[in-house]
Amino acid sequence: xxxxxxxxxxxxxxxxxxxxxxxxxxxxxxxxxxxxxxxxxxxxxxxxxxxxxxxxxxxxxxxxxxxxxxxxxxxxxxxxxxxxxxxxxxxxxxxxxxxxxxxxxxxxxxxxxxxxxxxxxxxxxxxxxxxxxxxxxxxxxxxxxxxxxxxxxxxxxxxxxxxxxxxxxxxxxxxxxxxxxxxxxxxxxxxxxxxxxxxxxxxxxxxxxxxx
Ligand code: MN3
Numbered sequence: 600x601x602x603x604x605x606x607x608x609x610x611x612x613x614x615x616x617x618x619x620x621x622x623x624x625x626x627x628x629x630x631x632x633x634x635x636x637x638x639x640x641x642x643x644x645x646x647x648x649x650x651x652x653x654x655x656x657x658x659x660x661x662x663x664x665x666x667x668x669x670x671x672x673x674x675x676x677x678x679x680x681x682x683x684x685x686x687x688x689x690x691x692x693x694x695x696x697x698x699x700x701x702x703x704x705x706x707x708x709x710x711x712x713x714x715x716x717x718x719x720x721x722x723x724x725x726x727x728x729x730x731x732x733x734x735x736x737x738x739x740x741x742x743x744x745x746x747x748x749x750x751x752x753x754x755x756x757x758x759x760x761x762x763x764x765x766x767x768x769x770x771x772x773x774x775x776x777x778x779x780x781x782x783x784x785x786x787x788x789x790x791x792x793x794x795x796x797x798x799x800x801x802x803x804x805x806x807x808x809x810x811x
Contacts, residue, residue, distance in 0.1 A: 601640045602653065602809050604633045605681055613689045618785040623773045631769055632680040635749075639673035639811075646670050648811040653678055654753060656811065661754025675749035679730055681807050682763050686799075688792035697797030707741040714743065715787050721745040722766045722783040731783070733762035733796070735804060759804030762796050 611624040643649055648656055648670070656674045660667035694711060696704065701711070708714040714733070721743050722731035729747040736742040736758040744757055752758045764770075764786050771782035799805055 601643070602636050602677060602811065604628070604636050605684065605807075607684050609689055614687060614790060617689070617692060617789040618774055618782075619687070619790060620774055623770075626773075627765075627769060628680070628684065632677070635673050635676040635680065639670075639677055642670055642673060643811045651811050653681075653807050653809040653811075657751065657753045658756075661750065661756065671754055672749040675751050675754055677809075678753070678805075678807060679749065679751050679763055679765065681809075682760060682805050683765050685805070686762050686792060686795050687786075687790040688795065690794075691792040692789040693793075696793045700793060700797035700800050703741055703800065708743065714741075717743040718762075718764070718787060719780065719783045722764055723780050725766050728767040731764045731766060732760045734758040734760045735800070761799040761804055762791065 607624065607628055611628070612621040614624065615621055646669075651659075653674060656670060657678050660671035660674055663670075696711065704711055704714050708717065718731055718733060722745065725731065725745045725747065727747065729745060730751060732744050732746065732752055734742050734744060734752045734757060737756070742758065744752060746752065746755060751763070752760050764783060766779060766783070771779060775782040775785070
């Protein structure tokens with residue numbers, strides 16, 4: 600089955616009051632994410648991906664190093680955006696975290712503010728395009744990390760993301776121009792749906808269910 604663009608779980612205008620305008624979502628979801636899906640489908644046959652899950656493809660492409668990059672760029676970005684749309688919502692924002700997530704952030708990362716500071720720093724310090732992440736590390740502990748371009752913690756073997764923020768310029772230029780720190784701060788304070796993130800923590804991360 601070909602990979603498909605997952606529909607946004609809200610309308611393209613739903614996050615405008617929270618700092619992500621309709622034009623950003625139309626372009627980012629309808630053009631950028633869709634282009635990764637189309638390009639990935641174009642690689643299925645030549646790269647022998649048929650029958651593999653998106654998660655397996657991302658992990659294998661990461662292990663393949665430079666040889667895996669053409670697949671990782673598209674497959675990683677398909678996975679990354681699939682998570683990104685889910686972790687934001689019109690009900691997002693605020694500092695009320697579900698109990699499981701709050702207590703794990705307290706014990707593993709030193710509390711909500713320390714986590715937010717680390718996450719923002721990860722996103723700001725990612726040189727050029729990439730992503731900031733909250734992941735369940737391979738040791739079971741929550742960690743904040745970052746990856747360049749289309750990579751993610753599945754492809755690097757670090758762990759499984761439960762929250763990701765796109766820091767490619769296409770994610771924030773219409774709303775925040777060049778000011779990436781303000782975009783990250785707004786993402787954490789107004790856009791993240793903590794109930795969704797807590798649910799992903801319980802489930803051990805996102806499984807897209809998409810297969811080549
Ligand atoms: Mn993007």
